[in-house]
Amino acid sequence: MSASRLPFPLTLTGDGIVLREWRSEDLDDLVAMLDEPDIARWTPMPSPFDVEAGIAYLKRAHQGRVSGQRIQLAITEDGGRPLGEVLLFGVDAGLREAELGYLVGARDRRRGLASGSLSLLSSYARSTLQLTRLLLRIDPSNTASAAVARRCGYRLTGEPPILQVGPHGPSSLDTWELLDVRGGSRLDRLKNVAARRYGRRT
Template sequence: MLREWEEEDIPALIEMYDDPEIGRWTPVPSPFDADAAREYLGRARKARGEGRCMQLAITADGGQPQGEVLLFQDDLDDRDIELAYGVGPRHRRRGLASEAVMVATEYAVHHLDARRVLLRIEADNAPSAAVARSAGFRPAADELVPRESKGWRVLLRTWCHRNGEPAS
């Protein structure tokens, strides 16, 4: 189940994001403490209120957050929806990220009328590429996308779903 983040989720958010693997692959600050978590939730609520981004907790039953999935309009083509995700260290290798990505993809296609649903993944991020494949995404022919992350320039490969069907 996916649900909105709540103030009571701050300890779970800290546990999830104060992790070297999350820090390695995401723009989330590291270390990630209570102040960072409150600021993160504040930005998430503001972005949601402005209709720019949905940041949802991944749960098994609507309770304890085990990860997060984000949905936002692609900055290169506003007809596309980009997803991002992360799962806390204690909850990895259970298929949570793949399931959350599949649920978010369905939502993007059927409720946000996405032309394409995208993931942007660094070439060396094998775990994220495995999630993409298991969720039915395939590498797209798009050019690499440069992004700034923690003062570094990274190049991201685009993975794609087209209206619920994998890209060829």
């Protein structure tokens, strides 16, 4: 994988979810989805999010995709109406790491779409892009997003918070990291290696 060329176009499917590229005809659904208080509170989106903001957003998304700088896909159930978005960006090929993000529109929350989409893109990043360190940045007050991260196998790293400035002012973001695909901490994995080698159970 090149640090500057992520695959485009891309469609990912699994568990009743279809992640697809954004389209110009998604504009009305995009504006309706992103023009709401929780989106403005937890993301640096413009607020209010109007048609002009939507046009600019789709333009930036397309530019980022064709240039291979990021993966930015609409969350759908069947390839049709967008219900949310999942992203992968900030790829460092040397460190083999990247950051992910996700959001789901208000009327489609609590249906497992965020966790399903995050798991789908995380799996693709690990297996196909060969990235070994996948990160999330989450405001500690955003308990719903933290719950999604936890369900998908991400855990807090304890790294210093990162400052983000949005329409509602600055916020501090905690860093979460996806656990090793085999699960558990590094210490747990070392214990299990010892158990296999010396016949001890952990």
